[in-house]
Amino acid sequence: MRKPVVGISYKTYVNTIDKATELVKALAEVAKNENEVEKFAFPSLGVLYPAAQALKGSEIAFGAQNISPYENGAYTGEVSIESIIDIGATYVEIGHAERQRIFHETLDMIHLKTKLTLEKGLTPVLCIGEEEYLENKLERKQVLKEQILTSFGEVDVKHIGRTILAYEPVWAIGKTEAADAAYVHQTHELIREIVKEAYYAETAEAIRIIYGGSVSKDNVYEITAHDDVDGVFIGRFGHDPANYKQILHTVKQVKIK
Numbered sequence: 001m002r003k004p005v006v007g008i009s010y011k012t013y014v015n016t017i018d019k020a021t022e023l024v025k026a027l028a029e030v031a032k033n034e035n036e037v038e039k040f041a042f043p044s045l046g047v048l049y050p051a052a053q054a055l056k057g058s059e060i061a062f063g064a065q066n067i068s069p070y071e072n073g074a075y076t077g078e079v080s081i082e083s084i085i086d087i088g089a090t091y092v093e094i095g096h097a098e099r100q101r102i103f104h105e106t107l108d109m110i111h112l113k114t115k116l117t118l119e120k121g122l123t124p125v126l127c128i129g130e131e132e133y134l135e136n137k138l139e140r141k142q143v144l145k146e147q148i149l150t151s152f153g154e155v156d157v158k159h160i161g162r163t164i165l166a167y168e169p170v171w172a173i174g175k176t177e178a179a180d181a182a183y184v185h186q187t188h189e190l191i192r193e194i195v196k197e198a199y200y201a202e203t204a205e206a207i208r209i210i211y212g213g214s215v216s217k218d219n220v221y222e223i224t225a226h227d228d229v230d231g232v233f234i235g236r237f238g239h240d241p242a243n244y245k246q247i248l249h250t251v252k253q254v255k256i257k
């Protein structure tokens with residue numbers, strides 16, 4: 001059985017040491033004794049270290065929202081995976097839609113980051129998703145297949161199953177409503193099919209596929225009520241610890257039979 005996952009990203013919403021540490025401490029408090037669900041948080045990168053210190057000893061793991069595609073060297077302004085390993089991070093978010101759209105991150109860069117993260121033994125949370133709502137499922141599958149295959153590129157197939165694929169349809173990020181649950185369910189089936197066709201049944205069976213894009217305490221039940229949805233990746237609607245707690249609880253109820 002795949003362990004269900006609940007991830008949360010603060011993007012660049014909470015950027016001061018006091019606020020970020022206060023927030024993650026509150027999350028850690030409400031997440032106590034929910035260890036059937038794997039939990040990770042991506043604090044704003046500038047306050048990752050103090051937030052990480054505040055999460056020490058808690059049940060919530062943490063990671064970076066982005067890393068340099070290169071381990072070290074003359075890459076001004078980048079954050080090396082060496083630094084995030086040094087502070088105890090175990091997850092790396094890769095290729096979020098905002099990084100691609102606003103900062104022009106390419107699939108080739110996403111590939112380098114994914115490869116580096118897997119080689120270093122951390123868990124990549126690899127974001128994929130179509131730009132527009134695509135009614136035609138074959139068209140949708142084609143777009144996602146290209147993203148998945150290019151992102152993994154020459155990664156050794158034996159590592160791929162350790163990835164968490166975050167399916168985030170770009171058109172459903174930052175909205176009032178998530179994508180329709182039936183659409184999400186169908187897309188998760190397609191993603192698992194792509195992984196199976198490219199990297200064998202064993203990898204498809206192991207890989208976790210989570211949904212992100214306007215997830216809230218009100219839609220999480222419906223979204224996760226499908227075997228191919230292994231959890232959720234929360235943004236704005238999890239900032240309130242009470243909502244985060246409710247989402248965590250619902251995922252546990254739905255996924256732990």
Ligand SMILES: O=C[C@H](O)COP(=O)(O)O
Nearest residue numbers: 009173174213214235236
């Ligand atoms: O990283 C999280 C996702 O982009 C979802 O964000 P959102 O729930 O605020 O739409």
